[in-house]
Amino acid sequence: MSRSARTRAVVTRLFADVASGNVQGVMDAIAPDIVFDLPANEFTSAIPNLGVWRGKDEVAEAFRLRGAFADVTEFENREILVEDDRAFVVNFQRIRHRATEFEVSFEFSMLLTVGDDGLVHHWKAFFDASAEVAMFRSDIGDRLLAAVRGRETDAVRTLLRDGADANHRDAASGLTVLQTAAGLGDAKTVAVLLEAGGDVYSADSRAGGTALHKAVQNGDLATVRILVEAGAFVDAVAPTTGHTPLMDALWYKWPDVVRYLLEQNAGLNLSTHYGFSLREHFEYELNVNTRGKDKMLAADRLIKERLKDDEDGRAAHRLIAATTEGDTVAVRALLDEGADTERRYPVVNGFNDAHTALLVAARDGHTEIVRALLDAGADVNAVEPTFGAVPLHKAVYNGHADITRVLVGTPGTDLDFQGATNGYTPLHDALWHGYEECARVLLAAGARTDLTGHDGKTPLDIATDVFGAGHALTGELAARA
Template sequence: MSAELYAAVAARDTAAVRARLEAGADPSYRDPASGLTALMLAAGQADPATVDVLLAAGADVFTADSRAGATALHKACQGGSVAVVRSLVEAGAFIDAVAPTTGHTPLMDALWYKFPDVARYLLDRGVGLNLSTHYGFTLQEHFAYELNVNTIGKELLLEAEQHLKARLAEDERRAGAHRLMAAVTAGDLAGVRALLAEGVDVDERFPIVNGFNDGHTALLVAARDGHTEIAAELLDAGADVNATEPTFGAVPLHKAVYNGHARLTELIAGRPGVDLNFQGSTNGYTPLHDAIWHGYEECSRILIEAGARTDLRGHDGKTPHDLAVEVFGAGHALTGRVGAAA
């Protein structure tokens, strides 16, 4: 049945695809010959109707093909349908997914295959631009190479180049306009207070420029960099105490404990509405996991006293107590305290 589903996708027969799915075919079926899933095939064929049917049936948007490691979004950018790309992104596809063979992101494929409209959509969604292929080209170098070797369709590449330049200029403008982030990174408490009094957006996100502050709010950076008084001002101004940054999926409390900032840990852990047990997307660690992992006893004790759970497991299966045994030893006072709390 699932092989018939794949054949129906190849034939661009959406009605037959729907019928096979209703009969029990696996929406994430992978063809053993090509290594592609049914969704990847439909995406590469620029077939939005079939893509939507597969997604509605639960097709896996995150998996990679078994030969090149590309995702359905990569295939969509090779196929050139903005509608397909949009459906995949809205279904949660990672816009900066990197193929392990080439190092290509979906944007690189959109540029390579000369689809400026697809490139523009991804650029508007905030894709990273300061990335490199696995064969040594930056995105800009890769694009310059394509401009040089293509004789047909160069006007499409030039159109895409205008979109790239516009995005780079907008990134520069937004980064320069984020005065609150500049004041926080400089540790300028007076400047932060003045900007908050002015009414700046306390939760404004820094643009994605492939830098250390990508997608961060001012509070995330203050917590990471140890600016306790600034963090207090931001929180009093209504900053989101559980704001998540996109790189590691961490919240301000993770940032504080990861770097051993005890006063900040106490400040944030005591804030109304704080999620003491938020598990980061990278490794499933809570702030307590991170505090113990990095050997910060005081931060760990603050979290335990605040009521942090000790029974949650990271993606490695370890609880805070497991980490305490590894980091401090079974006989250490903190290890005993974590065990008792558990």
């Protein structure tokens, strides 16, 4: 028998065994030093058996990995071309994913080399893996959820690498995988999901709780910290209950978490959606709980300490007190004493929360105090966290044209800062509230007219709504556009 004939016979028998599922026949046809090459790259990592496998044991493992998830429902050897000890083979197969019944079919090619011993020593595949990738990803969300629930951080990392969505949501619980990991207090997995794009701001679809709510309920401080450091809103409100994370920390009796959230300026003067203030709710809990009183009393002490600190902070912030009263003389005296212009007012769920004195002065119309603060080096672009506004927003929103002039004339003023709440620039706000003079000051200073708010509106759109299409200011904005 010629070498080519022997090669054809070996390869034909091999793929007959593949088609019939005769694994032992396949193993008998390959050499102990077989190199089984199923090329892999960064886009095909979802297919479990790709790679270079050496020796019979590794080939057996490659087959096992493939068979663990999918069944070959149809296999056909379509063509064999032989030259000496090499065979080029074209095959067809149909595969069904066992869990999802997702089915794909495709042709693929293989190059095999047969040795003098009549065994296959080298076996390499050539194929478009996109269909198989789609099949093996068909249950990847379920596998990710199972790995998260099992606290299998390495498996989670692998599945994310293979294309799993870090924001996959479980239909039954309404929780994303990040919220699930947070609820388990699994800080390591939470960190991996966040790194892969897990959304720290999303809410569960049943009760509206965030990942931070879930972590707080579990009481794992490390997980709570990771989420807060990733940007989680400390005062996020669940739409069904009105609970903030702090309310949940009190309810679940986690004084260490309470302490941390209080240090992050969590609000104390907030209420549930069923009529209790935070304090009333906590007092109710103190009365009805028969166990864990020591933890609740520890949390109660922390709240009282924070309330005292807030009161002391309000009393000590003489610069904002003088600004609020419009007392220019007192403001100048405090600045001469070295008062810190950037010191923020304590968060007490009030109108001045986390404001600097300049933000308050610009809002309340105290022009000379604005000048004094700017002369003392106050940050002209300080942002307050409630609306995400800068002093220029505050001034135009309230129609303070003189303060608007002072601010736009200050070097470094961002004329076009877009607020976090609605994406409006100061020009948007001036037009929205009908303050033509403020708008003209901004336009003369070079404010942009092409920026859009979160509602898609430009300054021209707002001017048209507020002043009408025939107004002179609307015409000027149209000309600039």
